[in-house]
Amino acid sequence: MCLGVPGKVTEIRGEGEIRMGTVDFGGVRRDACLAYMPEVEVGDYVIVHVGFAISRVDEEEAARSYALLAEMGNLENIDLPQDPEGVRDFIAEGPAAGPPAEADP
Amino acid sequence: MNGGSVLDDGFALRCPVPLPLGAQVLLGHGSGGKLTAQLIRELFVPVFGGDELARLGDAAVVEANGVRLAFTTDAFVVKPMFFPGSDIGALAVYGTVNDLAVMGAEPLFLSAAFIVEEGLPLEQLGAVVGSMAEACERSGVKLVTGDTKVVERGSADGLFVTTSGVGVVPDGVDVGPERCRPGDRVIVSGPVGSHGVAVMSRRAGISFETEVASDSAPLTPLVRAMLAAGEIHCLRDATRGGLASVLNELAEASGIVFTVSESAVPVLGPVRAACEMLGLDPLYVANEGVCVAVVADKDAETVLAAARAEPLGAEAEIVGEVTEGRAAVRLRTGLGTMRPLLMLAGDQLPRIC
Amino acid sequence: MRFVDEYRDGAIARRLLDEIRGMVTRDWTIMEVCGGQTHTLVRSGIDELLPPQIRLVHGPGCPVCVTPVALIDEAIAIAKRPECILTSFGDMLRVPGSSEDLHMARAAGGDVRVVYSPLDAVEIARRNPGRTVVFFAVGFETTAPANASAVKLAHDTGVENFALLVAHVLVPPAMMAILVSPGNRVQGFLAPGHVCAVQGFTEYEPIARDFGTPIVVTGFEPIDLLEGIRMVVAQLEEGRAEVENQYVRAVTREGNVPARRVVAEVFEVCDRAWRGIGVIEKSGFRLTETYRHHDAEVRFPREGAPASESEVCIAGEVLRGRARPHDCPAFGERCTPEHPLGAPMVSNEGACAAYFLAGRSRAEVST
Numbered sequence: 001m002c003l004g005v006p007g008k009v010t011e012i013r014g015e016g017e018i019r020m021g022t023v024d025f026g027g028v029r030r031d032a033c034l035a036y037m038p039e040v041e042v043g044d045y046v047i048v049h050v051g052f053a054i055s056r057v058d059e060e061e062a063a064r065s066y067a068l069l070a071e072m073g074n075l076e077n078i079d080l081p082q083d084p085e086g087v088r089d090f091i092a093e094g095p096a097a098g099p100p101a102e103a104d105p
Numbered sequence: 106m107n108g109g110s111v112l113d114d115g116f117a118l119r120c121p122v123p124l125p126l127g128a129q130v131l132l133g134h135g136s137g138g139k140l141t142a143q144l145i146r147e148l149f150v151p152v153f154g155g156d157e158l159a160r161l162g163d164a165a166v167v168e169a170n171g172v173r174l175a176f177t178t179d180a181f182v183v184k185p186m187f188f189p190g191s192d193i194g195a196l197a198v199y200g201t202v203n204d205l206a207v208m209g210a211e212p213l214f215l216s217a218a219f220i221v222e223e224g225l226p227l228e229q230l231g232a233v234v235g236s237m238a239e240a241c242e243r244s245g246v247k248l249v250t251g252d253t254k255v256v257e258r259g260s261a262d263g264l265f266v267t268t269s270g271v272g273v274v275p276d277g278v279d280v281g282p283e284r285c286r287p288g289d290r291v292i293v294s295g296p297v298g299s300h301g302v303a304v305m306s307r308r309a310g311i312s313f314e315t316e317v318a319s320d321s322a323p324l325t326p327l328v329r330a331m332l333a334a335g336e337i338h339c340l341r342d343a344t345r346g347g348l349a350s351v352l353n354e355l356a357e358a359s360g361i362v363f364t365v366s367e368s369a370v371p372v373l374g375p376v377r378a379a380c381e382m383l384g385l386d387p388l389y390v391a392n393e394g395v396c397v398a399v400v401a402d403k404d405a406e407t408v409l410a411a412a413r414a415e416p417l418g419a420e421a422e423i424v425g426e427v428t429e430g431r432a433a434v435r436l437r438t439g440l441g442t443m444r445p446l447l448m449l450a451g452d453q454l455p456r457i458c
Numbered sequence: 459m460r461f462v463d464e465y466r467d468g469a470i471a472r473r474l475l476d477e478i479r480g481m482v483t484r485d486w487t488i489m490e491v492c493g494g495q496t497h498t499l500v501r502s503g504i505d506e507l508l509p510p511q512i513r514l515v516h517g518p519g520c521p522v523c524v525t526p527v528a529l530i531d532e533a534i535a536i537a538k539r540p541e542c543i544l545t546s547f548g549d550m551l552r553v554p555g556s557s558e559d560l561h562m563a564r565a566a567g568g569d570v571r572v573v574y575s576p577l578d579a580v581e582i583a584r585r586n587p588g589r590t591v592v593f594f595a596v597g598f599e600t601t602a603p604a605n606a607s608a609v610k611l612a613h614d615t616g617v618e619n620f621a622l623l624v625a626h627v628l629v630p631p632a633m634m635a636i637l638v639s640p641g642n643r644v645q646g647f648l649a650p651g652h653v654c655a656v657q658g659f660t661e662y663e664p665i666a667r668d669f670g671t672p673i674v675v676t677g678f679e680p681i682d683l684l685e686g687i688r689m690v691v692a693q694l695e696e697g698r699a700e701v702e703n704q705y706v707r708a709v710t711r712e713g714n715v716p717a718r719r720v721v722a723e724v725f726e727v728c729d730r731a732w733r734g735i736g737v738i739e740k741s742g743f744r745l746t747e748t749y750r751h752h753d754a755e756v757r758f759p760r761e762g763a764p765a766s767e768s769e770v771c772i773a774g775e776v777l778r779g780r781a782r783p784h785d786c787p788a789f790g791e792r793c794t795p796e797h798p799l800g801a802p803m804v805s806n807e808g809a810c811a812a813y814f815l816a817g818r819s820r821a822e823v824s825t
Contacts, residue, residue: 003384003494004600004651004652004655004678004708005381005382005459005462006459006460006461006462006708007382008460017607017610017611022314025378025379025381025382025459026374026375026377026378026381026459026460026462027315027316027374027375027378028306028313028314028315028317028375028378028379028382029313029314029315030313030314030382033575033577033604033607035607035716035720036603036714036716036717036720037714037716038716045460045461047652047655047708049600049601049604049652050547050574050575050576050601050604051574051575051576051577051578051604052575052603052604052607054600054603054652054655054656054714054717055652055655055656055708055709055714057461057707057708058706058707058708058710059707061706061707062461062706062707065706065707066464069470069474069681069685070467070470072470072473072474072477128562129562129565129566130565131561131562131565132561132564132565133561374459377459378459381459381462383574438501438502438503439466439468439502440466440468440471440472440502440503440504440507440680441468441472442502442503442504442506442507443503444501444503444815444816444817445815445816445817447815447817
């Protein structure tokens with residue numbers, strides 16, 4: 001059972017086993033049980049699975065690892081090798097993506 | 106199960122025990138997806154026959170004494186009856202008005218039949234009826250006849266409303282899937298999935314807090330403006346089953362290929378978020394104020410501009426195109442890959458897994 | 459949505475694919491365990507964009523798919539009892555039992571209700587004191603804390619009319635079962651991100667070491683999967699076999715300790731039958747002695763005909779990564795989401811359903 005969605009804790013009520021929070025998922029709010037996240041505070045992001053917060057999103061780690069990825073995405077000339085299996089329909093997405101380039105033979 | 110790879114064994118094909126699909130009507134038969142289509146095709150159409158019924162348009166266009174009439178009917182069983190932005194009454198009016206409008210008709214008259222469950226508070230019935238009156242006024246239609254039945258407690262889930270509507274199709278207006286052709290562009294009049302999310306947000310068991318309101322509204326002025334702006338080949342009201350289901354119906358009826366870009370389809374942020382949370386695809390979530398237009402390529406931009414000039418079409422977008430090929434709907438993903446956008450079997454149950 | 463949208467960036471995805479293509483020098487077979495990962499890979503078409511040397515096979519990471527037929531039959535039988543209300547996650551409703559599914563059981567008059575959280579089931583029990591509410595507890599280690607909470611809540615607040623039909627399965631034993639089976643070709647794993655958010659990943663370290671197999675804890679968005687695959691390929695190319703964490707924003711090595719503490723109080727490890735695979739030792743959970751009276755199998759002992767399975771369905775082969783959905787002669791023809799012969803065609807995350815919905819017809823797919 002994998003569906004875990006990240007959301008921001010906007011309110012916390014109760015304590016211990018009945019610690020509940022209001023979690024905002026991009027504009028939609030639902031209660032989640034925070035019994036397993038005793039250290040989570042308002043403003044933190046959590047991963048919610050079947051109504052329970054199971055993990056806190058480590059924003060510093062996320063930022064650090066994403067920065068490396070984002071650098072990749074922003075490279076000026078993306079040399080996309082010709083797909084050996086046939087033409088793939090690449091749509092220009094994002095500011096840096098240009099039209100697919102021909103691979104050097 | 107035998108051990109070893111099935112590929113090594115070369116196993117013999119055996120007739121599997123089929124699940125008794127035909128024994129009972131399932132909830133899925135009402136979802137607007139494949140099961141619904143199957144029920145209509147295999148049970149209803151063969152019995153009633155007739156070319157017009159078989160066309161399965163949003164409304165039937167029939168002729169009497171030289172006048173072309175559009176005629177439609179729809180039953181409303183939405184639960185809960187009242188939800189953000191609308192209620193079963195307004196829905197019952199706008200749903201029928203829109204089915205007429207997308208056939209190019211001027212909606213004129215409505216009938217309403219009420220099946221009321223014993224014990225329903227009169228105040229609630231009054232609120233629904235009041236809402237219907239307001240919706241008729243807003244749509245420019247008159248409710249001219251009706252019927253009321255009351256059934257025992259437990260037999261009707263509060264209230265069921267059926268409306269039928271009739272309108273006149275002006276000369277020169279001719280829209281239908283058979284007119285769609287390769288090269289046409291597909292326009293969606295507004296963000297999708299709002300109605301379904303609004304209703305779900307109030308359903309016991311999966312309720313959540315959101316400002317998302319149903320988009321239920323009369324589309325007549327919008328459709329009129331779009332029809333006047335350019336060559337529209339076909340129009341559909343995108344209701345239950347969502348945009349994906351409508352596109353599949355169009356592809357099936359026209360016999361050609363519809364391709365849509367996922368990133369071009371407008372979806373409100375909170376609607377996307379709600380769908381993520383529930384594991385649903387917004388392309389399959391119900392709408393009540395969105396129409397899909399298949400437009401001749403040369404007029405696509407002007408029709409789009411005309412839509413955007415209307416309040417209900419402010420967020421209209423060109424989302425795809427029609428191409429040669431055997432009836433299919435394809436989706437261009439955000440990563441640039443293509444996959445088919447299939448008709449769902451039944452309801453999209455909120456995904457947990 | 460933050461922490462979701464940015465992991466779907468097309469430009470980054472294409473660059474990661476480029477990097478993977480540049481690294482690969484020979485054929486590799488990689489398995490992702492979690493159904494949610496399968497779903498994303500196939501829907502986004504990533505598996506078709508990867509270089510042909512990388513063969514992705516799909517593991518038994520769909521708890522819906524691996525729930526034994528006998529338990530589904532049991533759930534259906536319970537649903538048909540007038541004194542019971544069967545509550546379940548939505549995914550289970552259309553999974554075929556021996557002769558029908560829960561959706562049909564509901565059409566035939568059984569009280570079957572879909573819930574979003576196990577706590578909702580306890581609430582239904584509280585509001586219906588005259589009937590027993592049974593919750594169909596399907597899931598991996600990710601869902602165990604929620605189910606444990608539900609049982610504890612019922613136990614501690616005197617909600618006697620609540621019971622659990624336990625069908626929990628555990629990932630590491632399944633992974634090992636795959637690795638020891640003769641003819642196994644899997645060389646590296648993407649481990650399930652949310653299971654590890656709860657469990658941490660220490661229990662995968664001996665597996666990586668003893669079997670010499672790289673294991674990368676991976677998330678669920680396209681960028682996560684591509685990064686995870688890149689990390690596995692790097693290990694394979696370099697001859698390393700370690701546990702690495704791609705899903706750093708949500709997973710730590712020690713996982714969620716308070717959650718596991720409650721799980722250990724309510725559940726204990728037991729042998730478990732996996733549909734299509736057979737019994738895997740110590741691969742499931744059952745309720746501990748203290749909570750055993752909330753066990754639906756104790757309250758409603760199984761009767762009736764033994765479970766039977768379609769003879770054509772090759773789910774077992776698919777779930778072990780020994781065949782792919784389109785290898786099955788019934789795939790897309792006699793077996794489709796409308797009339798599924800086996801569980802992987804029903805569940806949103808089953809490999810067969812994923813392939814079917816992404817249009818992988820038998821004719822189209824290359825090996």
